[in-house]
C-alpha cells in the first residue's frame with residue numbers, strides 16, 4: 001500500500017509540472033538565499049577575526065604629534081631610542097617594544113623597480129607585529145649595532161622585484177645604497193583597512209637613520225602589552241611616562257598619541273557582525289517570501305484537489321491513504337527543492353567568496369535550518385488543506401466549488 | 402410483484418423510510434421524503450422520474466457517498482449508518498461501482514489511468530491492472546483511446562470512461578446515474594447491451610437512472626420517483 005501511495009504521489013507531481021515547478025522554485029529561492037547570505041557573512045567575520053589575530057596581541061601604537069582632526073597632526077619633537085628603552089624598563093606590563101621609522105623609497109633590482117616603504121626596526125618589531133620570517137633570518141645583534149646594509153623583505157616586494165626567483169642573498173638598491181636580502185617575511189595579505197601588509201622592506205634602525213633619514217628620529221613606537229594585563233592601564237602609564245620625559249606640564253595637551261589598534265579592529269568586527277545580522281534578516285525575508293509562494297500555490301490548488309480527493313474517496317480510497325499521498329507529494333517536492341537549493345547555494349557561495357576574497361566556511365547548521373523551514377512550509381500547506389478535504393463526505397468533496 | 406420470485410433471492414440493499422433534507426430552517430429542501438426500497442441480488446432496476454425528484458440523492462445514499470437524514474440503509478443486512486468512515490470506504494472499494502451523472506474523472510489523467518484507479522486501491526498488481534483497465538475500455542468501445550485525457554475526449558467518450566471505471570472491478574452493485582445521458586441512440590443501445598450482459602452473465606446487480614423509456618426497457622423493474630417519494634414500482638412487462 002505504501003508503494004502504491006508513493007507511486008500515486010509521484011504521478012501527481014509529474015502530472016502537475018507547473019505547480020510542482022513553482023513549489024520547488026519557492027523552496028529553492030528561500031533555501032539558497034539564506035545559505036548564501038549566512039555563508040558570506042560568516043566568511044567576512046572569520047576574515048576580520050583572523051586579521052585581528054595577525055596584528056599581534058595587545059598592540060599599542062605610539063605616534064608623535066597631536067591628532068587635530070581628520071588627517072592632521074601638529075608638529076612635535078620625535079621620539080628617540082631612549083624613549084623606547086625607558087618604556088620597556090619602567091612599565092612592567094610591556095613585554096616587547098619596537099621603535100621604528102619609515103619612509104617611501106624606490107627599490108630596484110635588475111630592470112625591475114618598485115615603490116615601497118622602508119622601515120628601520122630592531123628585532124622587537126617581529127614580536128610586536130607578529131611577523132614570521134619564512135625564509136632566511138632576522139637581524140643579528142652585530143648588524144643592528146653596526147647599521148649594516150641588510151634587509152628583510154615582504155612577499156609583495158619579493159614578487160614585484162624577483163618574480164619566481166629566490167631573493168635570498170641577492171643585493172637590491174634602496175634609494176641611494178644597496179643592501180643584501182637576508183630574510184623573507186611570511187605573507188599576511190590585505191589588512192582590515194584594505195592596504196597591502198606585505199608591501200614593505202625592513203632594515204636595521206641604525207641603517208635607516210644613517211643611510212635614509214640622516215637623523216636619529218623615531219616616529220613610531222609599537223609595544224606589546226602582556227596577556228591578561230589591561231591595555232587601558234598600560235596606555236595611561238605610557239602617557240604619564242612620556243609626558244614626563246617630554247616635559248609637558250599639567251595644563252598642556254599631549255604632543256603624541258597612544259592608539260589601541262585592537263579597539264579599532266574590534267569595532268570593525270562589530271560592524272561585520274551587524275552586517276551579517278542584516279544579511280541574515282534579508283535572507284529570512286526571502287525565505288518567508290519563498291514560503292508564502294509555496295503557500296499560495298498549495299492553497300490555490302485546493303479547489304481542484306478537493307474534487308480529486310472526492311473522486312478518490314468515492315472510488316474507495318481511505319482517508320489515510322489520501323493523506324499519505326498528499327504528504328508524500330509535499331515531502332518529495334520540498335526535499336527535492338531543498339536539495340537543489342543547497343547545491344545551488346554551495347556553488348554560489350564558493351564562487352562569491354572567491355570573488356570577494358573571503359574564506360568559504362561550510363555551515364551545515366544553517367543548511368539544516370533553511371531546509372527544515374522550507375520543508376515544513378511545503379508539508380504544512382500541502383497537507384492541512386488536504387486533510388480538511390479528506391474529512392468531508394465524498395459527495396461534499398465532489399461538489400466543492 | 403410475484404412473491405415466489407422474491408423469496409428465492411437475497412436482499413442486497415434495502416432503504417427503510419429514508420429521508421434527506423438539504424439545508425435547514427426555511428431554506429430546508431426535502432429531497433427524499435421517506436423512501437423504502439428493497440433491491441435483491443441480481444436485479445436490474447431502472448429509476449425514472451422528473452428532474453429534481455430525488456433520483457441522484459437516492460443513488461448517492463445507495464452508493465454510500467452521502468448519509469440519510471433519517472431512516473435506515475442496509476447493505477447485505479448490515480446497517481450502513483453504524484459503519485465507520487473507513488468501513489464505508491472499504492464497502493465502496495470492494496462492492497460498489499458508481500457512474501456519476503457528471504462523470505467525475507481525474508483531470509489531466511489518461512483514460513487508462515482513470516480506469517486503473519479503483520484497481521490501485523484494491524491492490525491489483527500493475528500488469529493485471531493494465532490489462533483489466535484496457536479490457537474495460539475496449540468493452541465500452543474506447544480501444545485506442547487509452548492515452549487520451551478527459552480534456553481530449555468528447556462528453557460521450559468521457560461518459561464511457563466513467564462506465565469503464567465503474568465496471569472494471571466487477572462490483573456486486575453497479576450504480577449508474579444517467580449512464581447514457583450524453584450518448585447517441587446507437588451508443589446508448591450498445592451500453593445497455595453491455596450492462597444487460599453484465600447483469601445476466603456475471604450476476605451484477607444494477608441500479609440505473611434514466612430519462613428514456615427505451616433504456617428503461619432493458620431493466621426488469623422500473624421504480625418511479627416523484628417529489629422525493631417512490632410513486633410506482635413495477636416489473637417491466639416486456640423484458641428483452
Ligand SMILES: Nc1ncnc2c1ncn2[C@@H]1O[C@H](COP(=O)(O)OP(=O)(O)OP(=O)(O)O)[C@@H](O)[C@H]1O
Pocket residue numbers: 399423424430431432450451452453454455456457458459502
Ligand atoms: N447539495 C444540495 N444542496 C441543496 N439542495 C440539493 C442538493 N443536492 C440536491 N438538492 C436538491 O434536491 C432535490 C433532488 O435533487 P436530485 O439531484 O436528487 O434530483 P434528480 O432527480 O437527480 O434530478 P435530475 O434528473 O435533474 O438529475 C433537487 O430539488 C435539488 O435542488
Ligand SMILES: [Mg+2]
Pocket residue numbers: 456457458502578
Ligand atoms: Mg440527477
